[in-house]
Amino acid sequence: MEGPKEPKIITDKNEMREWSRSMRAQGKTIGLVPTMGFLHQGHLSLLEEAHKHTQVFVVSIYVNPGQFSPNEDLSTYPSDFNGDIKKLMSVPGGVDVVFHPHNLYDYGMGSVGNSEGGIERDGVVSCVEDGGLGHETWVRVERLEKGLCGKSRPIFFRGVATIVTKLFNIVEPDVAVFGKKDYQQWRIITRMVRDLDFSIKIIGSDIAREKDGLAMSSRNVHLSPDEREKALSINRSLSKAKAAAGMGQMNSRDLINTVIESVQEAGGKIDYAEIVDQESLKAVEKITSPVVFCIAAWFGKVRLIDNIEISG
Amino acid sequence: MEGPKEPKIITDKNEMREWSRSMRAQGKTIGLVPTMGFLHQGHLSLLEEAHKHTQVFVVSIYVNPGQFSPNEDLSTYPSDFNGDIKKLMSVPGGVDVVFHPHNLYDYGMGSVGNSEGGIERDGVVSCVEDGGLGHETWVRVERLEKGLCGKSRPIFFRGVATIVTKLFNIVEPDVAVFGKKDYQQWRIITRMVRDLDFSIKIIGSDIAREKDGLAMSSRNVHLSPDEREKALSINRSLSKAKAAAGMGQMNSRDLINTVIESVQEAGGKIDYAEIVDQESLKAVEKITSPVVFCIAAWFGKVRLIDNIEISG
Numbered sequence: 001m002e003g004p005k006e007p008k009i010i011t012d013k014n015e016m017r018e019w020s021r022s023m024r025a026q027g028k029t030i031g032l033v034p035t036m037g038f039l040h041q042g043h044l045s046l047l048e049e050a051h052k053h054t055q056v057f058v059v060s061i062y063v064n065p066g067q068f069s070p071n072e073d074l075s076t077y078p079s080d081f082n083g084d085i086k087k088l089m090s091v092p093g094g095v096d097v098v099f100h101p102h103n104l105y106d107y108g109m110g111s112v113g114n115s116e117g118g119i120e121r122d123g124v125v126s127c128v129e130d131g132g133l134g135h136e137t138w139v140r141v142e143r144l145e146k147g148l149c150g151k152s153r154p155i156f157f158r159g160v161a162t163i164v165t166k167l168f169n170i171v172e173p174d175v176a177v178f179g180k181k182d183y184q185q186w187r188i189i190t191r192m193v194r195d196l197d198f199s200i201k202i203i204g205s206d207i208a209r210e211k212d213g214l215a216m217s218s219r220n221v222h223l224s225p226d227e228r229e230k231a232l233s234i235n236r237s238l239s240k241a242k243a244a245a246g247m248g249q250m251n252s253r254d255l256i257n258t259v260i261e262s263v264q265e266a267g268g269k270i271d272y273a274e275i276v277d278q279e280s281l282k283a284v285e286k287i288t289s290p291v292v293f294c295i296a297a298w299f300g301k302v303r304l305i306d307n308i309e310i311s312g
Numbered sequence: 313m314e315g316p317k318e319p320k321i322i323t324d325k326n327e328m329r330e331w332s333r334s335m336r337a338q339g340k341t342i343g344l345v346p347t348m349g350f351l352h353q354g355h356l357s358l359l360e361e362a363h364k365h366t367q368v369f370v371v372s373i374y375v376n377p378g379q380f381s382p383n384e385d386l387s388t389y390p391s392d393f394n395g396d397i398k399k400l401m402s403v404p405g406g407v408d409v410v411f412h413p414h415n416l417y418d419y420g421m422g423s424v425g426n427s428e429g430g431i432e433r434d435g436v437v438s439c440v441e442d443g444g445l446g447h448e449t450w451v452r453v454e455r456l457e458k459g460l461c462g463k464s465r466p467i468f469f470r471g472v473a474t475i476v477t478k479l480f481n482i483v484e485p486d487v488a489v490f491g492k493k494d495y496q497q498w499r500i501i502t503r504m505v506r507d508l509d510f511s512i513k514i515i516g517s518d519i520a521r522e523k524d525g526l527a528m529s530s531r532n533v534h535l536s537p538d539e540r541e542k543a544l545s546i547n548r549s550l551s552k553a554k555a556a557a558g559m560g561q562m563n564s565r566d567l568i569n570t571v572i573e574s575v576q577e578a579g580g581k582i583d584y585a586e587i588v589d590q591e592s593l594k595a596v597e598k599i600t601s602p603v604v605f606c607i608a609a610w611f612g613k614v615r616l617i618d619n620i621e622i623s624g
Contacts, residue, residue: 025337136454138451138452141449169509191449194419197481199481279445280445
C-alpha cells in the first residue's frame with residue numbers, strides 16, 4: 001500500500017497556472033475545491049466529491065480579504081495550515097496541489113498597503129473610488145447576491161464572486177466543488193459561471209453533518225456545550241418542516257413560523273428564515289416547485305446557517 | 313501565390329472554445345480582436361497588430377446589447393457582415409476564425425425576451441433586480457469606468473467589461489488587441505485583466521487616422537463634408553497642445569482651454585476635454601508624468617472621440 005500522498009504546495013499564481021496547463025496537456029482533468037482553510041470534515045467531503053469527477057485535484061487555502069467588511073474580523077480568522085495539510089492527506093486519494101497564495105490583491109506595483117492602493121490598513125480590500133492603482137474590479141451577481149445572507153453582509157458575495165473568478169483564472173479547473181451548506185454562494189457561483197461563460201462545471205455537494213445532525217462548520221467549536229445542544233433545534237425543526245411539507249402542508253408562512261418558534265424556544269436568535277425557489281432564491285408563498293428552506297440564527301455569539309431542500 | 317484566406321465562421325460558443333483548445337493543443341498561440349462589426353481600416357490595423365504577436369487569429373463580430381442604454385440606438389447600429397468578411401480577407405495573412413454569435417445573453421432557459429428575463433423588449437440587456445433567471449452578472453472596473461466617456465454613458469463600460477470577460481472565457485486567447493482610440497476602454501480592460509488574473513496579454517494599438525489626421529471611426533460616414541472638414545480641428549488642436557507641452561507649456565488648464573476654443577470655433581460642441589494620467593486616468597493639473605489628452609465632441613449629430621499621448 002502507498003502511504004498518504006503529500007500535496008505539492010504552490011504559493012505563486014503563475015506557477016499554479018503552469019501546473020494546471022501541464023496537467024491539461026497530459027489530458028488530465030482538474031478539480032478545484034476553494035477553501036479559506038481551518039478545514040473540517042465538511043471540506044473533506046467536498047474533496048471526496050471532487051474525486052468522482054476529475055483526475056487531479058487542487059485545494060486552495062486563502063482567506064479572502066475581499067469578502068470581509070471593515071467591521072468583520074478578518075484579522076482573527078482562524079488558521080491551521082499544518083493541520084489542514086494533515087487532514088488533506090487523510091482523504092483517500094489525497095490532493096495533488098494545495099494552492100496557498102500570500103496576497104491575491106497585490107499586483108506588484110507598490111500600490112497595496114498605502115493610501116493610494118486598494119488595501120486599507122486593516123487588510124480589508126476596498127474599492128478606492130477616487131484614486132490609486134489598487135484592486136478595483138468586482139464581479140457582482142446582482143440579484144442573487146441581495147437576499148438571505150446578502151442582507152446582513154452586503155459586500156460578502158461581491159468578494160466571493162470576485163475571488164472565485166480570480167481562482168478560476170489562475171487554476172483553470174474543469175470542475176469546482178462548493179458546499180450546499182452555503183446554498184446562496186453555490187447558486188451565485190453557478191449563475192456567474194453561466195453568465196460569464198466560464199467553461200467550468202460547478203458541483204454542489206450535500207451538507208456534511210455531525211452525527212446529531214448539526215451542520216458542520218468551523219464556527220461550531222465556538223459553541224459552548226449548552227449552546228451546541230440548543231443549536232440542534234435548527235436542523236431538527238427544518239427536518240420537521242420538510243416532513244410537514246411531505247404531508248401536504250404547503251403554506252410557507254406556517255412552516256416558517258413553526259421553525260422560528262422552535263429555534264427561539266431553544267434560545268436562538270433568528271437572522272432570517274425563508275423558503276425560496278431553489279434556482280432564483282425568490283421567496284415563495286406556497287410550495288409548488290422545488291424550494292429550499294434557508295435559515296441563519298445566532299446562538300450566543302455564534303451565527304450558524306443551515307438549509308434543507310424540499311422538492312415541492 | 314496563395315489567394316485570400318477565407319475565414320471559418322463560427323456562431324456557437326462551444327464550437328468556438330473547442331477550436332481554440334484544438335489550436336492550443338497544437339502549440340499555437342491565439343490572438344483575439346473583439347469588434348462590433350462594420351469594420352474600417354482602424355479595425356484592420358488591430359488585426360495587423362495581432363499578427364505580430366500570435367500564430368492564429370480570431371475576430372469577433374458581435375453588437376453587444378449589454379453596453380447600450382435603453383435610450384441608445386442598439387436597433388439601428390450599422391452592420392455589413394459580408395462586407396466585413398471581404399475586408400478581413402484583404403488583410404495580409406488574413407484571419408482564421410470570425411466568431412459571430414447570435415446572442416451571448418441567451419442561456420437556453422426560455423428566460424430571455426420575456427418579462428422574467430434579462431433582456432427587455434428593445435433587446436437591451438438589463439439587470440433585473442427583483443426576479444427572473446436572465447443575465448445578472450456584471451464585471452465593473454469601479455474607478456476607471458467613472459470618468460471621461462463613463463460620465464455620459466454610465467453603464468457603457470460595465471457592458472464592455474462583461475462582454476469582454478465572456479469573449480475571453482469563450483475564445484481563451486493568449487493576446488487580445490484593443491485600439492487606443494478608445495483609450496479608457498483599453499485601460500479598463502487592462503486593469504480588469506490584472507485584477508481578475510486573466511492570463512491574457514492586452515495590446516493597445518495606435519490610433520489609425522485618415523490622411524488628413526481624422527481618427528478613423530464608423531461614425532465618420534455620418535459627417536457631412538462640411539462637418540468632416542470642421543472635425544479636423546480635433547486632431548489639429550490636440551497636436552498643437554502636444555507640441556506646446558513639448559516646448560514647456562505644462563499647465564493642463566491652459567492647454568485644455570486652447571483646444572476647447574479651437575474646436576468650438578470650428579463649430580464643435582465639447583462633451584469633455586481632459587488631460588489625465590495615462591495609467592489611473594485621473595486629471596492632472598500640471599504635466600509632470602505621462603498623460604493623455606482625451607476629448608469627445610459633437611459635430612452635428614455625430615459624437616467623435618480622440619486623444620493624444622504626451623510623455624510629460
